[in-house]
Amino acid sequence: MVRPRRLEDDExxxxxxxxxxxxADLTPWSLQDVAPAAGIGPAGLIKRFGSKVGLLHALTRRWIQLIPHGPLPEGREADAELREYVSREFGADSAAGAVYALSEVLSELQEPELVALLAEGWRRQAARLAELLAGMDLSHLADAEAGGTLLLDALHGSLFRSAVNLGRTSPLTTLEHFLEMWR
Structure with missing residues (x-):
């Protein structure tokens, strides 16, 4: 008889x-490191995800699913939604941690499925930024799609600069600089 799962995969x-x-550190993590937080042992993680790479796939798919798309929620303005999205997605408490998480994924880029997932996630993020920019009064932004991609690149760049101590620029400050140029 199979024991029922105590936790669903999403939780x-x-x-x-x-x-x-x-x-807080940039050392590689293992299944043993994250298993206590997950509430199951490393063997349970292997049983569910197959390996650390399988877990990275699941984490990346979850990230993609959480990227909003489509119309704004009723009563929300694009400007407020954009600021909230940028704060939530790029306002990591630890820029070094965010960069490390990305480096973990990038270290597995020889794995085609992970490459495809990362590309899909970045396309969806750029598209969401473009959707929100298109809903704003930005007279100097000729192409919202190009603006979304450029803003995504700048937000990633601000995380990297912060991680290597080239100056901390908050994601909202980066956003403000772009909005000033495009108004």
């Missing part, structure tokens, strides 16, 4: 994301 992945976000 389990949310716990793992929380544990990874709390990491």
């Amino acid at each position: 389990l992945l949310a716990r793992i994301v929380g544990a990874l976000e709390q990491r």
Whole structure:
């Protein structure tokens, strides 16, 4: 008889994301490192995800699913939604942690499925930024799609600059600089 799962995958992945976000160092993590936060042992993680790479796939798919798309919620303005999205997605408490998380994914880029997932996620993020920019009064922004991609690149760049101590520029400050240029 198979024991029932105590946690659904989404809750389990949310716990793992929380544990990874709390990491202060840039050393590689293992299943043993995240298993306590997940509430199951490393063997349970292997049984569910197959390997650390399988867990990275699941974490990346979850990230993609959480990227909003489509019309704004009723009563929300694009400007407020954009600021909230940028704060939530790029306002990591630890820029070094955010860069490390990206480096973990990038270290596995020889794996075609992970490459495709990362590309899909970045396309969806750029598209969401473009949707929000298109809903704003930005007279100097000729192409919202190009603006979304440029803003995404700048937000990633601000995380990298902060991680290597080239000056901390908050994601909202980066956003403000772009909006000033485009108004």
